[in-house]
Amino acid sequence: xxxxxxxxxxxxxxxxxxxxxxxxxxxxxxxxxxxxxxxxxxxxxxxxxxxxxxxxxxxxxxxxxxxxxxxxxxxxxxxxxxxxxxxxxxxxxxxxxxxxxxxxxxxxxxxxx
Amino acid sequence: xxxxxxxxxxxxxxxxxxxxxxxxxxxxxxxxxxxxxxxxxxxxxxxxxxxxxxxxxxxxxxxxxxxxxxxxxxxxxxxxxxxxxxxxxxxxxxxxxxxxxxxxxxxxxxxxxx
Numbered sequence: 280x281x282x283x284x285x286x287x288x289x290x291x292x293x294x295x296x297x298x299x300x301x302x303x304x305x306x307x308x309x310x311x312x313x314x315x316x317x318x319x320x321x322x323x324x325x326x327x328x329x330x331x332x333x334x335x336x337x338x339x340x341x342x343x344x345x346x347x348x349x350x351x352x353x354x355x356x357x358x359x360x361x362x363x364x365x366x367x368x369x370x371x372x373x374x375x376x377x378x379x380x381x382x383x384x385x386x387x388x389x390x391x392x
Numbered sequence: 393x394x395x396x397x398x399x400x401x402x403x404x405x406x407x408x409x410x411x412x413x414x415x416x417x418x419x420x421x422x423x424x425x426x427x428x429x430x431x432x433x434x435x436x437x438x439x440x441x442x443x444x445x446x447x448x449x450x451x452x453x454x455x456x457x458x459x460x461x462x463x464x465x466x467x468x469x470x471x472x473x474x475x476x477x478x479x480x481x482x483x484x485x486x487x488x489x490x491x492x493x494x495x496x497x498x499x500x501x502x503x504x505x506x
Binding site: 283285310312314319320321322324327329334335369371373375376377378379380381382383384385386388 | 394396423424426428433434435436437438441443481483485487491492493494495496497498499
Protein backbone atom coordinates (compact mmCIF):
# COMPACT_ATOMS: atom_id res chain seq x y z
CA UNK A 280 0.00 0.00 0.00
CA UNK A 281 1.37 3.34 -1.03
CA UNK A 282 1.81 6.05 1.58
CA UNK A 283 0.19 8.53 -0.79
CA UNK A 284 -3.31 7.69 -2.01
CA UNK A 285 -5.07 9.42 -4.89
CA UNK A 286 -8.70 9.21 -5.94
CA UNK A 287 -10.17 8.78 -8.42
CA UNK A 288 -7.60 6.86 -10.45
CA UNK A 289 -9.43 7.67 -13.67
CA UNK A 290 -11.72 10.58 -14.47
CA UNK A 291 -13.48 11.60 -17.66
CA UNK A 292 -15.12 14.99 -17.59
CA UNK A 293 -16.74 17.40 -19.98
CA UNK A 294 -15.42 20.91 -20.47
CA UNK A 295 -18.26 22.43 -18.45
CA UNK A 296 -18.05 20.00 -15.53
CA UNK A 297 -16.71 20.62 -12.04
CA UNK A 298 -14.78 17.80 -10.44
CA UNK A 299 -12.12 17.32 -7.80
CA UNK A 300 -9.07 15.14 -7.37
CA UNK A 301 -8.22 14.00 -3.86
CA UNK A 302 -4.92 13.09 -2.30
CA UNK A 303 -4.14 11.76 1.16
CA UNK A 304 -0.74 11.00 2.61
CA UNK A 305 -0.12 8.67 5.54
CA UNK A 306 3.58 9.41 5.94
CA UNK A 307 3.45 12.22 8.47
CA UNK A 308 4.86 14.68 5.94
CA UNK A 309 4.27 18.40 6.04
CA UNK A 310 4.70 19.33 2.39
CA UNK A 311 2.41 18.29 -0.45
CA UNK A 312 2.62 18.81 -4.19
CA UNK A 313 0.60 18.55 -7.38
CA UNK A 314 2.43 17.60 -10.57
CA UNK A 315 1.12 17.18 -14.10
CA UNK A 316 2.52 14.66 -16.54
CA UNK A 317 1.63 15.07 -20.18
CA UNK A 318 2.91 12.84 -22.96
CA UNK A 319 6.59 13.41 -23.82
CA UNK A 320 6.94 16.25 -21.32
CA UNK A 321 8.74 16.37 -18.00
CA UNK A 322 6.77 16.22 -14.80
CA UNK A 323 5.50 19.77 -14.36
CA UNK A 324 5.26 21.16 -10.86
CA UNK A 325 1.89 22.86 -10.35
CA UNK A 326 1.50 23.68 -6.67
CA UNK A 327 3.41 23.28 -3.42
CA UNK A 328 1.99 23.43 0.08
CA UNK A 329 4.16 23.63 3.19
CA UNK A 330 2.36 23.23 6.51
CA UNK A 331 -0.98 23.81 4.71
CA UNK A 332 0.20 27.10 3.21
CA UNK A 333 0.58 27.42 -0.54
CA UNK A 334 4.18 28.37 -1.25
CA UNK A 335 4.30 27.78 -4.98
CA UNK A 336 1.91 28.32 -7.85
CA UNK A 337 3.82 27.56 -11.01
CA UNK A 338 1.76 29.83 -13.29
CA UNK A 339 -1.12 27.39 -13.30
CA UNK A 340 -4.38 28.57 -14.95
CA UNK A 341 -7.15 29.45 -12.54
CA UNK A 342 -9.32 26.60 -13.84
CA UNK A 343 -7.15 24.49 -11.51
CA UNK A 344 -7.79 25.37 -7.87
CA UNK A 345 -5.88 23.58 -5.10
CA UNK A 346 -7.02 23.18 -1.53
CA UNK A 347 -5.05 21.91 1.44
CA UNK A 348 -7.26 21.67 4.55
CA UNK A 349 -4.54 19.97 6.61
CA UNK A 350 -1.08 18.49 6.18
CA UNK A 351 -2.48 15.09 5.22
CA UNK A 352 -4.99 16.07 2.55
CA UNK A 353 -4.72 17.88 -0.74
CA UNK A 354 -7.37 18.53 -3.35
CA UNK A 355 -7.29 19.79 -6.90
CA UNK A 356 -10.59 21.33 -7.95
CA UNK A 357 -11.19 21.31 -11.68
CA UNK A 358 -13.56 23.65 -13.53
CA UNK A 359 -14.10 24.39 -17.24
CA UNK A 360 -11.04 22.45 -18.33
CA UNK A 361 -9.80 22.14 -21.87
CA UNK A 362 -8.97 18.94 -23.80
CA UNK A 363 -5.27 19.83 -23.57
CA UNK A 364 -5.56 19.51 -19.80
CA UNK A 365 -5.94 15.76 -20.24
CA UNK A 366 -2.95 14.25 -18.43
CA UNK A 367 -1.80 12.23 -15.46
CA UNK A 368 -2.03 14.31 -12.28
CA UNK A 369 0.33 13.20 -9.57
CA UNK A 370 0.19 14.09 -5.92
CA UNK A 371 3.33 13.86 -3.80
CA UNK A 372 4.47 14.57 -0.28
CA UNK A 373 7.71 15.09 1.62
CA UNK A 374 9.10 16.48 4.79
CA UNK A 375 9.73 20.16 4.21
CA UNK A 376 13.41 20.99 4.19
CA UNK A 377 16.68 20.16 2.53
CA UNK A 378 17.60 16.68 1.41
CA UNK A 379 14.20 15.06 1.76
CA UNK A 380 12.71 12.55 -0.62
CA UNK A 381 9.43 13.23 -2.33
CA UNK A 382 6.99 10.32 -2.53
CA UNK A 383 4.30 10.03 -5.17
CA UNK A 384 0.81 8.62 -5.34
CA UNK A 385 -0.37 6.42 -8.18
CA UNK A 386 -1.79 9.36 -10.07
CA UNK A 387 -5.20 10.33 -11.44
CA UNK A 388 -5.68 9.95 -15.17
CA UNK A 389 -7.82 12.82 -16.38
CA UNK A 390 -9.49 12.94 -19.77
CA UNK A 391 -11.34 16.09 -20.78
CA UNK A 392 -13.85 15.60 -23.58
CA UNK B 393 13.87 26.59 -20.03
CA UNK B 394 14.44 23.04 -18.88
CA UNK B 395 16.71 22.96 -15.85
CA UNK B 396 16.99 19.17 -15.68
CA UNK B 397 17.66 17.28 -18.89
CA UNK B 398 17.73 13.65 -19.82
CA UNK B 399 18.96 13.69 -23.38
CA UNK B 400 18.45 9.99 -24.12
CA UNK B 401 14.76 9.21 -24.47
CA UNK B 402 15.43 5.47 -24.57
CA UNK B 403 18.07 2.87 -23.83
CA UNK B 404 18.24 -0.87 -24.50
CA UNK B 405 20.58 -3.12 -22.51
CA UNK B 406 21.14 -6.84 -22.40
CA UNK B 407 20.20 -8.63 -19.19
CA UNK B 408 23.17 -8.91 -16.83
CA UNK B 409 24.98 -5.92 -18.32
CA UNK B 410 25.30 -2.43 -16.90
CA UNK B 411 22.67 0.23 -17.58
CA UNK B 412 23.87 3.83 -17.41
CA UNK B 413 21.29 6.58 -17.37
CA UNK B 414 22.44 10.17 -17.61
CA UNK B 415 21.08 13.47 -16.42
CA UNK B 416 22.34 17.05 -16.79
CA UNK B 417 21.26 20.14 -14.92
CA UNK B 418 21.81 23.84 -15.32
CA UNK B 419 21.02 25.35 -11.92
CA UNK B 420 24.02 25.40 -9.59
CA UNK B 421 21.65 25.96 -6.64
CA UNK B 422 20.39 22.38 -6.81
CA UNK B 423 21.62 20.60 -3.69
CA UNK B 424 19.83 17.26 -3.71
CA UNK B 425 19.29 14.83 -6.55
CA UNK B 426 16.97 11.85 -6.85
CA UNK B 427 16.21 9.05 -9.27
CA UNK B 428 12.75 7.58 -9.76
CA UNK B 429 11.45 4.61 -11.67
CA UNK B 430 8.02 4.62 -13.28
CA UNK B 431 5.97 1.81 -14.69
CA UNK B 432 3.00 2.58 -16.97
CA UNK B 433 -0.15 3.65 -15.13
CA UNK B 434 1.72 3.99 -11.81
CA UNK B 435 3.24 6.87 -9.93
CA UNK B 436 7.03 7.31 -9.84
CA UNK B 437 8.81 5.19 -7.24
CA UNK B 438 11.85 6.54 -5.42
CA UNK B 439 15.08 4.65 -6.13
CA UNK B 440 18.10 6.46 -4.79
CA UNK B 441 19.28 9.96 -3.96
CA UNK B 442 22.47 11.91 -3.49
CA UNK B 443 23.32 15.10 -1.70
CA UNK B 444 25.50 17.70 -3.37
CA UNK B 445 28.17 17.16 -0.72
CA UNK B 446 28.79 13.64 -2.05
CA UNK B 447 29.91 12.32 -5.39
CA UNK B 448 28.66 8.75 -5.08
CA UNK B 449 25.88 6.85 -3.37
CA UNK B 450 25.27 3.14 -3.63
CA UNK B 451 22.25 1.00 -2.79
CA UNK B 452 22.38 -2.60 -3.91
CA UNK B 453 22.44 -2.76 -7.69
CA UNK B 454 21.95 1.00 -7.98
CA UNK B 455 24.72 3.59 -7.82
CA UNK B 456 24.35 7.29 -8.45
CA UNK B 457 27.35 9.43 -9.37
CA UNK B 458 27.39 13.21 -9.16
CA UNK B 459 29.85 15.45 -10.99
CA UNK B 460 29.13 18.95 -9.74
CA UNK B 461 31.65 20.70 -11.93
CA UNK B 462 30.03 19.18 -15.02
CA UNK B 463 26.51 19.50 -13.55
CA UNK B 464 25.97 15.88 -14.44
CA UNK B 465 24.67 12.84 -12.64
CA UNK B 466 24.27 9.27 -13.70
CA UNK B 467 22.52 6.16 -12.46
CA UNK B 468 24.24 2.83 -12.87
CA UNK B 469 22.28 -0.41 -12.60
CA UNK B 470 24.40 -3.54 -12.32
CA UNK B 471 23.44 -6.20 -13.22
CA UNK B 472 20.42 -5.12 -15.23
CA UNK B 473 17.34 -7.30 -14.95
CA UNK B 474 14.21 -7.49 -17.15
CA UNK B 475 12.16 -6.13 -14.23
CA UNK B 476 14.21 -2.93 -14.43
CA UNK B 477 12.47 -2.09 -17.71
CA UNK B 478 10.67 1.18 -16.97
CA UNK B 479 10.98 4.93 -17.42
CA UNK B 480 13.62 6.52 -15.19
CA UNK B 481 13.38 10.14 -14.09
CA UNK B 482 16.05 12.20 -12.47
CA UNK B 483 15.06 15.10 -10.25
CA UNK B 484 16.83 17.95 -8.54
CA UNK B 485 15.77 20.10 -5.66
CA UNK B 486 16.64 23.57 -4.51
CA UNK B 487 15.37 25.96 -1.93
CA UNK B 488 13.88 28.96 -3.67
CA UNK B 489 11.41 31.58 -2.46
CA UNK B 490 10.87 29.84 0.85
CA UNK B 491 10.07 26.41 -0.49
CA UNK B 492 11.82 23.31 -1.76
CA UNK B 493 11.06 22.57 -5.39
CA UNK B 494 11.69 19.29 -7.14
CA UNK B 495 12.34 19.64 -10.86
CA UNK B 496 12.19 16.55 -13.04
CA UNK B 497 13.75 15.55 -16.33
CA UNK B 498 11.77 14.13 -19.24
CA UNK B 499 12.72 10.55 -18.46
CA UNK B 500 14.64 7.75 -20.15
CA UNK B 501 12.85 4.57 -21.12
CA UNK B 502 15.06 1.59 -20.24
CA UNK B 503 14.45 -1.75 -21.85
CA UNK B 504 16.37 -4.71 -20.49
CA UNK B 505 16.46 -7.54 -22.98
CA UNK B 506 16.35 -11.12 -21.72
